[in-house]
Amino acid sequence: MPCRSILAQELSEILKVIAHPDRVRLIEELKTGELDVTAMAELLDVPAARVSQHLALMRAHRLVEETRDGRRHLYHLAQPELADWLLDGVAILEHRASNDVASKKIYEAGRKLWAEAGADKPQIGKAQ
Amino acid sequence: MPCRSILAQELSEILKVIAHPDRVRLIEELKTGELDVTAMAELLDVPAARVSQHLALMRAHRLVEETRDGRRHLYHLAQPELADWLLDGVAILEHRASNDVASKKIYEAGRKLWAEAGADKPQIGKAQ
């Protein structure tokens, strides 16, 4: 019977890892492939040390994996379908905001931007 | 240009609301219909005051909606698809854990339990 509790516990733990603006963006950016820390820091406009800390957390939870290329550390999503799943979440948000025209526009524009980012990429796995 | 940032900000905010074991379970339980605070408190085995606080937060973020029946406050998901989306998240977790047989079993059992919960119900209004 604690199956439900255990599941909720594990799921909430992962959600907590994702639930940070920087980390959501990292997942978004990594949807298109792999990037090194410096590139991500520039994309998000935050200090590289911070990106590194985010990545350490995501790595500890096996959301991303690391490969090396010389002195650069390349990161990629452990499960590309995670990005697709997040995108589905945005669609739900967008629908929820249907009574608020202004924010709905933001969702729509942002979601399309995000969706397009990975459109022209060979993805390996698909959600569901 | 800050479309991406705004989107990430909003999404992470909602994720933060969901990212708590109790609240994940509440969403799970509400998948089958509406429940009052006392019923949820018993299902989760936590004080009613705490459930009330969780619901206040989820209500503020429009994840749930409230109706009244006498002195009871009935809650239901503002967007039932949210529960389905979370379930997809569990499936991703399960896949991620494929190298860890023990925890994979938990995911599988729990996910099925959860998925079944909403399978057999037209269901509205239930008293305990």
Place this chain on the structure above:
DNA sequence: CATTTATCTGCAAGATTTCGCAGATATGCA
């Protein structure tokens, strides 16, 4: 080796969440 580049780690202050509890409301009923 010394230097530069790229990234990581440790730490402490500040901000945010969580949790229990006490008391406030609100409804229904005798």
Place this chain on the structure above:
DNA sequence: TGCATATCTGCGAAATCTTGCAGATAAATG
């Protein structure tokens, strides 16, 4: 009205997260 039930709210302590910064590693290069 008085009382029980059902839920909400405010508050403070404890736990957790975030962030910047200083210093540690590690790889390539002169």
